[in-house]
Amino acid sequence: MAQQYMLSVWHVGGYPELPPDEMQAQFEAVGAFNQEVMDAGAWVFAGGLMPRDTATTVDNTGAETILADGPFAETKEHIGGFWVITAENLDEALRWAAKGSKACAGKVEVRPFQSE
Amino acid sequence: MTASDEDIERIVRAEYGRVVATLVRRFSDVDIAEEAAGEALVVAVQTWRRDGLPPNPGGWLVTTAGNRAIDRIRRESTRDARQKEAAMLTPPDSDPLGAVDDDRLRLIFMCCHPALAVEARVALTLRLVVGLSMAEIAAAFVVEETTMAQRLTRAKRKIKAARIPFGVPFASDLPSRLSSAMAVVYLVFNQGYFATTGDVPLRGELCAEAIRLARLLRQLLPDEPETSGLLALLLLTDARRPARFEGTTLVPLAEQDRTRWIRPSIDEGHDLVRQCLKLQRPGYYQILAAINAVHTDGPASDWRQVLALYDQLMVVAPSPVVALNRAVALAEVEGPAAALTAVDALDLVPYHAWHATRADLLRRLGHDRDAAAAYESAIALADNPAERDFLTTRLASVRG
Numbered sequence: 001m002a003q004q005y006m007l008s009v010w011h012v013g014g015y016p017e018l019p020p021d022e023m024q025a026q027f028e029a030v031g032a033f034n035q036e037v038m039d040a041g042a043w044v045f046a047g048g049l050m051p052r053d054t055a056t057t058v059d060n061t062g063a064e065t066i067l068a069d070g071p072f073a074e075t076k077e078h079i080g081g082f083w084v085i086t087a088e089n090l091d092e093a094l095r096w097a098a099k100g101s102k103a104c105a106g107k108v109e110v111r112p113f114q115s116e
Numbered sequence: 117m118t119a120s121d122e123d124i125e126r127i128v129r130a131e132y133g134r135v136v137a138t139l140v141r142r143f144s145d146v147d148i149a150e151e152a153a154g155e156a157l158v159v160a161v162q163t164w165r166r167d168g169l170p171p172n173p174g175g176w177l178v179t180t181a182g183n184r185a186i187d188r189i190r191r192e193s194t195r196d197a198r199q200k201e202a203a204m205l206t207p208p209d210s211d212p213l214g215a216v217d218d219d220r221l222r223l224i225f226m227c228c229h230p231a232l233a234v235e236a237r238v239a240l241t242l243r244l245v246v247g248l249s250m251a252e253i254a255a256a257f258v259v260e261e262t263t264m265a266q267r268l269t270r271a272k273r274k275i276k277a278a279r280i281p282f283g284v285p286f287a288s289d290l291p292s293r294l295s296s297a298m299a300v301v302y303l304v305f306n307q308g309y310f311a312t313t314g315d316v317p318l319r320g321e322l323c324a325e326a327i328r329l330a331r332l333l334r335q336l337l338p339d340e341p342e343t344s345g346l347l348a349l350l351l352l353t354d355a356r357r358p359a360r361f362e363g364t365t366l367v368p369l370a371e372q373d374r375t376r377w378i379r380p381s382i383d384e385g386h387d388l389v390r391q392c393l394k395l396q397r398p399g400y401y402q403i404l405a406a407i408n409a410v411h412t413d414g415p416a417s418d419w420r421q422v423l424a425l426y427d428q429l430m431v432v433a434p435s436p437v438v439a440l441n442r443a444v445a446l447a448e449v450e451g452p453a454a455a456l457t458a459v460d461a462l463d464l465v466p467y468h469a470w471h472a473t474r475a476d477l478l479r480r481l482g483h484d485r486d487a488a489a490a491y492e493s494a495i496a497l498a499d500n501p502a503e504r505d506f507l508t509t510r511l512a513s514v515r516g
Contacts, residue, residue, distance in 0.1 A: 003279050088279075089279040090231060090280045112279065
């Protein structure tokens with residue numbers, strides 16, 4: 001019975017701006033990490049997100065739908081991308097998170113999904 | 117023959133952690149384990165009072181608690197529970213662990229998982245491994261019982277939802293996990309040695325439990341000298357326990373009757389410190405153990421050696437509390453004036469030992485009025501009743 005976890009990558013402030021060669025090295029590192037997760041059979045889904053100024057917030061909890069430009073949370077920290085993986089337990093998920101954090105040079109939050 | 121309540125109390129305290137640990141392994145659920153263990157203890161007290169102790173009280177408790185847990189799972193009808201029932205009908209596998217096969221060790225690594233907040237780790241260990249009541253833990257942390265209950269509930273929910281494993285960590289994770297486990301064991305020991313709960317200055321059963329846990333950690337990792345250092349530190353500190361109190365008053369180290377110290381613990385502690393020295397990989401617990409080895413070697417402490425070891429500790433693990441203890445040694449080597457300068461430079465105003473150390477240095481320098489004020493501050497902040505008594509006696513002496 002494996003458990004799914006979301007490993008989300010958080011940035012503080014804007015997207016890190018890197019010179020092209022470092023950017024390329026990071027892409028490769030993330031690609032290699034992705035391959036490792038897939039080879040281990042732990043891969044479920046992953047994706048990188050566009051910068052937060054591309055976000056729109058929708059609020060349909062009241063009488064009418066209100067759209068607002070920008071992300072919901074007005075914090076410095078924002079999510080830049082995520083992996084969804086399966087792992088036996090938290091230790092296994094944390095080991096993947098440590099590798100993922102190194103590969104993408106960002107802090108990674110590990111959170112379990114609700115099970116059924 | 118009926119069993120005395122003291123016997124029952126002692127056995128229940130000693131077996132609690134083992135019962136919980138066995139049940140967590142079997143049912144993979146901390147709440148079920150805790151509740152069933154609690155129910156089994158209630159049944160044990162009633163039954164043993166009437167019928168006397170069974171031949172194997174620990175086994176009796178595990179069996180009774182296991183049956184209670186199965187009853188509870190059967191009463192619940194969710195699919196999750198039925199799966200658990202199916203799982204537990206297969207006999208529990210014994211998942212060998214090499215030299216140490218102990219469910220309590222797995223339990224302590226679960227409770228000390230770095231994904232939990234530090235205070236939650238200690239509280240969980242005290243609750244699940246040592247078996248303190250919620251009221252006792254709340255008192256130890258000086259928080260409301262409801263606050264502590266919420267903190268523990270949250271920690272247990274995280275263990276379950278995030279699947280913090282019940283087991284000894286992978287070799288690659290072990291060093292970092294070990295330091296967390298050692299820190300918690302040391303805190304459990306100190307919770308016993310400097311009890312802040314109720315009117316008892318010392319809780320021997322907590323000290324004994326911490327020593328037992330330290331032994332397990334050392335068995336698990338004999339090549340890691342810090343585990344030996346921790347065990348040596350606890351043994352050498354615990355060895356002085358019988359001489360630490362005169363009635364209800366704390367007796368300072370220099371004035372203790374050394375013939376009352378526990379000799380076998382000192383011998384074992386010295387032996388461990390010698391083994392550590394040979395490995396030449398000093399660390400926090402090894403240096404603290406070495407300091408205590410000096411204190412317990414010969415008729416009086418060699419303060420120059422103690423000071424040198426504190427200097428080393430300031431390199432390995434600098435902190436204001438270490439600096440304060442270094443100043444105590446400095447006072448013996450260079451005199452109270454030099455030590456007072458060092459102590460006054462530390463930012464430890466909320467800490468009772470800072471005021472107590474200042475008070476003692478001021479007293480020795482003949483500044484009775486300042487000493488009295490410092491003793492008053494220390495008394496107001498001290499939690500341990502024997503220490504308060506000691507400080508109150510000293511306060512009276514400087515007031516003349």
